[in-house]
Amino acid sequence: MKNTLRNVFHSPRFLVGFIIFMIILLTVLIYPWFVHRDPLQGLGKGFLEPGTYLSVYDANDTDTYRVELPEAAANRLEASLPTEDRQMMIDYLKAMGVDVSGLDTSNEKMEDLLVAWNANYDEADAKKNKYEGFATQAKRNALRRLDNKIKSSNSNVTMSVVKGEGDDATVKTVNGNDFVKVDEVANSVNLPLGTDNFGRDTLTELVEATGISLLIGLIAGSIATLLGLLVGLLAGYVGGVLDDILMFIANIFTVIPGFVLLILIYSALGAESRGIVTCAVIIGITSWVWTARSVRSQVISLRNRDHVNLSKLSGHSLFRIVTTDILPYIASYVVMAFILQVSSGILAEAQLSMLGLGPNPNELPTLGLMMNWAKLFGAYTSSNAWWAYFPVIMVIALISFSLNLMNTGLDQVFNPTLRD
């Protein structure tokens, strides 16, 4: 036993898979110690991009520090001049007859663009109405506002904030180089993966969902493996009519896709009665067939080996023969089958959730439900919120990847012909 374990952990594939899986598992277990947020609590409305959010109100109320940041003005301009504005500047310069071949809307070319703008923009000139495309009053006003924005972007500008109303109002002046310290702001929230369509913190939700999906996979995998093992042992060792009946059932269910069975059972259950455990159990009892068939064929080949016959002659009980003379020989196979069942259980839940047949969505998040929400609320297309679905896909892929690696690693240890 000890030797086998050592061999297994010497397989690089198994080791890498095991480490990835353990990292995922530990993250799921440890994360809730540090972040106490309810994974289903909505923090805002709709998708928020990943980042740290500070309360504007509290930031104004926090002590300020003077920081002379040399590139402050440039940064402020970069942030406040959207691509459309920069394009308009280029268009204007072009209309003025300036060579714009070296200019574009990127941040790197910002400085060149500003130099060219300051050299060539003249309000009086623009008023003369002689440039194509900038003939209307609205366009000229837009240009003037743009010019104001650029002129007032230096770090010496001030802004006045009025607090309260009427006579009680106080005015606070904020300088261009006033800074607040992030951890002094009373209300700030760090959302490394933004929020989803319900405004839930995606990272917290993802960690919780990963845990639930792993649980579903483990329950489904255990049930499928135990059922398969039981049926396979019975059919293989007892044989006879029992074998015929069990294999008749198994043959039917090998051809009818498990996916179809799951759709029929899940839709018959209705959304309210689909709890996490129910879902997992159903996935388990619809996917035992492959394990049963393989266990059966291995048991049949073991049944007539000498050591089994010796056991029989010694009058050992059926239970003892199965546990001591047969199970150890198929144990490695059963472990591998279990690993694959866990991975396919997680996948089955995700696929069913994508079809709208997932576990009850009001209870707990799962990876599949998160994908389904992302789809329903247009994260792929209209909102383009990559943080709502891409990490989910990666987590699913990493889980199956690590389980597959462990499986091939075990395969190489136990089937030496496959060794590289």
Next chain:
Amino acid sequence: MTKGMRKYFKKKIFWFVITFIAAVILNFILPRLMPGDPVNSIVGKNISPGATQEQVQEQIAYYQHQFGLDKDIFGQFWDFVKNAFNGTFGVSYSQYPRLVSDIIGSSIWWTVALQLPAILVGWLLGNLLGALAAYKRSFYDKALMPVTLFFSAIPAFGAAVILLVVFAVNLKWAPVNGAFDPGMIPSFSWKFISSVIAHYQLPFWSIVLISIGGQAVGMRSMSIYELNADYVKYARFLGIKDKKIVRYVFRNAMLPQVTGLAMSIGAMVGGALVAETIFSYPGLGMSMYAAINSSDYPVISACTLIITVMVLIASFLLDIIYAFIDPRVKAAQFD
């Protein structure tokens, strides 16, 4: 046809018929175990607020008669089988009085036209790549193997979403959803066909990509196993050319891959159906998705029955093909 083959075919046809019957029975029974009465919800939707108790009862009786729910379970089963064989699949619950065949009629062909070529192309490409990786066994194999394993671990819908976001939403190389421009009426014009082809690309390649990974990994280990077999070593000692040996190895490694395809085709179709819904491709996956969201059980069970029958036929055909390429079946020694 040898005796062994005949026996093999008989056995396969027997199992085809048995599983077919089992599939029909399961499709009938499982939706009827559901909680809640579909008729009540339809009546609840359609009846005017001031209706008396008798009117409600009358309506319920009317709809129960329409759906054949007033008959006993055997009568219902007979209706179900009859409807399945004449191809109408009964009346839809959510879009009463439309026939189910009306709703899903065209979607079958979209699904077949999408999935059949995609799964075949993916299977062929995957096997070629796997065999190549096994034969070369070089740096590329070692470096690419983990990458391939990782990519084959990405679920079908994940690959579909990534393709959709990269190529349709961001690069705008392909349309985002549907099977043709929404403004078009299906016809045999060049414009319509080119629109269909443009919409076909992303769903097609996402299914191909999904199937390549798994097949390549399987084929590679099968080929490595065969390359280490005694007959290969013996053939090498005899000085038989590598090219010829590779042909034998490939053929022997192919056999389990054909059976593997027969066994995994159900799961592959399942994944591909979900991928369809990502692209809003008007196939069975989309019909099923819509039906699930409106609790339209006749449509769901029609979809699942059609999928099951398609998978049954596909694996039956693969079994037949297997008989022709496996010399053991030909030699009448097959179990």
